[in-house]
Amino acid sequence: MRKLIYGMNLTLDGYIAAAGDDIGWSGPPSDELFQWWLDQERAISLLLYGRKLWETMSAYWPTGDQQPNATPAEIEFARNWRDTPKVVFSSTVDKVDWNTRLVSGDAVAEITRLKAEDGGPMRVGGAALAGAAMRAGLIDEYAIVTHPVLVGSGTPFFTALDSWASLNLVETRTFPGGVVLTRYETRR
Numbered sequence: 001m002r003k004l005i006y007g008m009n010l011t012l013d014g015y016i017a018a019a020g021d022d023i024g025w026s027g028p029p030s031d032e033l034f035q036w037w038l039d040q041e042r043a044i045s046l047l048l049y050g051r052k053l054w055e056t057m058s059a060y061w062p063t064g065d066q067q068p069n070a071t072p073a074e075i076e077f078a079r080n081w082r083d084t085p086k087v088v089f090s091s092t093v094d095k096v097d098w099n100t101r102l103v104s105g106d107a108v109a110e111i112t113r114l115k116a117e118d119g120g121p122m123r124v125g126g127a128a129l130a131g132a133a134m135r136a137g138l139i140d141e142y143a144i145v146t147h148p149v150l151v152g153s154g155t156p157f158f159t160a161l162d163s164w165a166s167l168n169l170v171e172t173r174t175f176p177g178g179v180v181l182t183r184y185e186t187r188r
Contacts, residue, residue: 001117002114002119004140005121005123005124005140006130011025016155019152030175037077045084049088050089050127051090062082062097064078064081065078066078087103089110090104107133115138131158132159143181167187169182
């Protein structure tokens with residue numbers, strides 16, 4: 001059975017995007033934080049995206065390694081992103097590229113099916129998609145990268161749940177700029 005990880009950058013008050021889908025609050029990550037994300041992505045065998053996150057990622061990373069000021073880590077991230085298999089869950093996206101397939105049906109059923117397969121870990125991204133996986137009890141690990149900023153409203157990292165989810169803290173780490181990683185595994 002595959003492990004399902006939900007991890008994103010978020011504000012201290014719990015938002016992955018401020019009002020209007022603004023993610024400018026996160027600014028460019030420190031080299032250390034970017035390397036951490038790259039290391040995490042290298043370990044993932046399948047990326048699961050909702051529409052909004054897919055649009056954000058696919059707008060930049062297919063050619064991120066060709067940008068004039070791309071760092072070696074950004075070049076590697078772009079290459080890894082293109083090579084990693086991806087599934088986009090959307091009823092409005094018409095076409096996907098870069099080693100990606102589109103699913104327009106029941107996301108929870110498909111994630112459940114994918115989790116039951118043999119293979120490496122999967123990462124789910126996007127608040128709505130991850131929220132559905134959370135409510136279905138499919139998330140095995142949360143990687144919360146908290147930035148020291150308050151935005152007041154927007155898209156929350158956590159969704160309303162039907163029941164409690166008990167977690168075990170497995171890692172904490174501090175990055176430059178006061179950014180803090182907390183990583184939890186779901187207690188089963």
